[in-house]
Amino acid sequence: MVNKLAERIQELEAPIVVGLDPMLSYVPGNIIKEAYESKGENLEGAAEAIWQYNKGIIDAIYDLVPAVKPQIAMYEQFGIEGMKAYVKTLDYAKEKGLIVIGDVKRGDIGSTSTAYATGHLGKTEIAGNEFRGFNEDFITVNPYLGSDGILPFIEVCKQENKGLFILVKTSNPSSGEFQDRLIDGRPLYELVGEKVAEWGELFMGSNYSYIGAVVGATYPEIGKVLRKLMPKTFILVPGYGAQGGKAEDLKHYFNKDGLGAIVNSSRGIIAAYKQPQYESYGELAYADASRQAVLDMKEDLMKAWKK
Amino acid sequence: MVNKLAERIQELEAPIVVGLDPMLSYVPGNIIKEAYESKGENLEGAAEAIWQYNKGIIDAIYDLVPAVKPQIAMYEQFGIEGMKAYVKTLDYAKEKGLIVIGDVKRGDIGSTSTAYATGHLGKTEIAGNEFRGFNEDFITVNPYLGSDGILPFIEVCKQENKGLFILVKTSNPSSGEFQDRLIDGRPLYELVGEKVAEWGELFMGSNYSYIGAVVGATYPEIGKVLRKLMPKTFILVPGYGAQGGKAEDLKHYFNKDGLGAIVNSSRGIIAAYKQPQYESYGELAYADASRQAVLDMKEDLMKAWKK
Numbered sequence: 001m002v003n004k005l006a007e008r009i010q011e012l013e014a015p016i017v018v019g020l021d022p023m024l025s026y027v028p029g030n031i032i033k034e035a036y037e038s039k040g041e042n043l044e045g046a047a048e049a050i051w052q053y054n055k056g057i058i059d060a061i062y063d064l065v066p067a068v069k070p071q072i073a074m075y076e077q078f079g080i081e082g083m084k085a086y087v088k089t090l091d092y093a094k095e096k097g098l099i100v101i102g103d104v105k106r107g108d109i110g111s112t113s114t115a116y117a118t119g120h121l122g123k124t125e126i127a128g129n130e131f132r133g134f135n136e137d138f139i140t141v142n143p144y145l146g147s148d149g150i151l152p153f154i155e156v157c158k159q160e161n162k163g164l165f166i167l168v169k170t171s172n173p174s175s176g177e178f179q180d181r182l183i184d185g186r187p188l189y190e191l192v193g194e195k196v197a198e199w200g201e202l203f204m205g206s207n208y209s210y211i212g213a214v215v216g217a218t219y220p221e222i223g224k225v226l227r228k229l230m231p232k233t234f235i236l237v238p239g240y241g242a243q244g245g246k247a248e249d250l251k252h253y254f255n256k257d258g259l260g261a262i263v264n265s266s267r268g269i270i271a272a273y274k275q276p277q278y279e280s281y282g283e284l285a286y287a288d289a290s291r292q293a294v295l296d297m298k299e300d301l302m303k304a305w306k307k
Numbered sequence: 308m309v310n311k312l313a314e315r316i317q318e319l320e321a322p323i324v325v326g327l328d329p330m331l332s333y334v335p336g337n338i339i340k341e342a343y344e345s346k347g348e349n350l351e352g353a354a355e356a357i358w359q360y361n362k363g364i365i366d367a368i369y370d371l372v373p374a375v376k377p378q379i380a381m382y383e384q385f386g387i388e389g390m391k392a393y394v395k396t397l398d399y400a401k402e403k404g405l406i407v408i409g410d411v412k413r414g415d416i417g418s419t420s421t422a423y424a425t426g427h428l429g430k431t432e433i434a435g436n437e438f439r440g441f442n443e444d445f446i447t448v449n450p451y452l453g454s455d456g457i458l459p460f461i462e463v464c465k466q467e468n469k470g471l472f473i474l475v476k477t478s479n480p481s482s483g484e485f486q487d488r489l490i491d492g493r494p495l496y497e498l499v500g501e502k503v504a505e506w507g508e509l510f511m512g513s514n515y516s517y518i519g520a521v522v523g524a525t526y527p528e529i530g531k532v533l534r535k536l537m538p539k540t541f542i543l544v545p546g547y548g549a550q551g552g553k554a555e556d557l558k559h560y561f562n563k564d565g566l567g568a569i570v571n572s573s574r575g576i577i578a579a580y581k582q583p584q585y586e587s588y589g590e591l592a593y594a595d596a597s598r599q600a601v602l603d604m605k606e607d608l609m610k611a612w613k614k
Binding site for chain 1 (some may be wrong): 381413427431450454
């Protein structure tokens with residue numbers, strides 16, 4: 001799957017993942033109205049609105065980008081009905097040929113990590129038959145619990161040819177509270193990065209490992225250091241656009257082969273029609289605005305990429 | 308909710324939480340058979356088996372302990388059907404007067420943390436009406452992303468009179484890989500513990516904060532240090548029993564008032580009938596074995612508690 005990711009990035013010349021992190025407030029009025037009329041003014045109706053909104057975006061962008069990254073929290077907030085919309089979104093994106101990175105940030109130990117890995121990446125056996133729960137291609141994972149938390153995920157990745165992106169340095173302002181603290185003179189994120197590179201050796205693709213890392217766009221100097229520390233690690237880069245990360249800052253996240261990183265944009269693309277730059281599209285053409293925002297992001301990134 | 312937790316612990320003289328972390332392999336054959344016959348040999352059937360098994364355990368122990376802690380991964384592995392079993396388990400436990408700690412170990416930033424908090428602890432507004440997704444009383448949260456990840460959860464806790472248990476030092480063998488690393492001569496878990504105490508000040512109950520900590524039973528010396536560092540923090544203690552934590556080791560997790568900690572046991576209680584000590588119950592009486600295991604754990608802990 002990491003090979004497919006690298007190939008698709010090259011084919012499309014787009015190291016871009018679209019974050020499907022819908023808020024109800026992003027969804028155009030006509031979609032909301034129809035969803036409430038068909039499913040009710042309740043969790044089911046809200047989930048239906050989210051799903052229809054996602055479908056429009058996927059239809060508009062699936063030929064431009066290799067991957068989408070649904071943020072499960074945005075679905076989980078609507079309970080079971082939201083989780084169903086998450087599954088529909090995953091399945092539809094895969095039908096359209098997109099690689100799906102589930103931004104689930106799970107993390108636990110031993111058999112509990114195995115259960116998460118089984119649910120999201122693997123299959124479970126029931127009375128001799130195999131069934132899948134959520135079925136993403138990659139998921140994000142939290143490293144705080146150490147190897148006991150990560151290795152069970154890697155086992156399932158190996159069985160399924162799927163991958164992980166492990167949090168190393170997150171994009172938020174307070175990420176330094178723990179991640180930047182110095183240990184023997186080096187910040188914690190470097191130690192975590194080294195571990196990710198080490199875990200990555202356990203499951204290599206052609207040039208890159210199936211075990212990737214998350215490093216925020218908002219800390220370009222740190223991105224540069226981590227790029228060198230984890231040469232075979234694919235880096236998922238959140239924080240571009242809405243959070244303040246600039247294309248120019250991103251060039252150090254890529255290797256000389258032009259690969260090794262994939263940049264996420266969520267709000268900046270899925271709610272493009274709400275920004276001054278794209279407001280002329282209007283809410284009925286929200287998906288067209290998203291398509292244009294992807295094209296503009298691609299152009300913007302080109303400045304950083306292949307330099 | 309933290310006041311209720313403290314009261315119930317005192318009333319029942321049981322600082323015990325039963326971990327509802329079911330595996331299909333724990334479920335007695337007759338329950339499996341009935342579930343598959345009624346719902347099919349599929350995810351729905353497996354989830355039904357898990358739910359019926361949980362129901363039997365809750366019925367057998369609800370008058371003995373203040374709280375249960377379902378581990379969401381064990382449900383998530385069965386996809387949407389598993390999540391429905393999770394909700395049924397939460398709702399039934401609450402109906403029976405139990406406090407429910409959702410062991411979800413979520414963690415993200417900003418609006419994403421708010422979405423998790425809304426889904427699990429809060430309510431969401433749809434067309435002017437309020438709806439709840441999962442509705443636990445407490446959830447566990449991962450601190451790796453810093454304050455940006457935690458504060459949105461605390462906001463929702465304040466609105467709902469609910470609480471958190473934030474991972475500080477986990478019970479697993481490799482927890483030290485990052486958590487024990489020295490920063491200015493002090494391990495990371497102490498820094499996290501200090502932050503938890505600081506966050507705890509933002510939402511205090513009568514004597515304890517609504518913002519608790521997770522500290523594994525398997526590191527009693529660390530428990531002693533963290534108890535002093537976080538005097539008003541309720542500590543959720545995993546790792547007793549199956550993972551090797553002994554009652555004698557636990558006394559330092561409690562304050563002089565006999566409160567301040569609640570000890571989790573999962574396998575040791577819910578799969579008691581599979582242990583030599585309780586195997587005479589047989590699988591049909593699995594819930595009675597669980598009840599006896601709770602009574603025995605209570606007695607065992609008394610040695611440590613109130614000393």
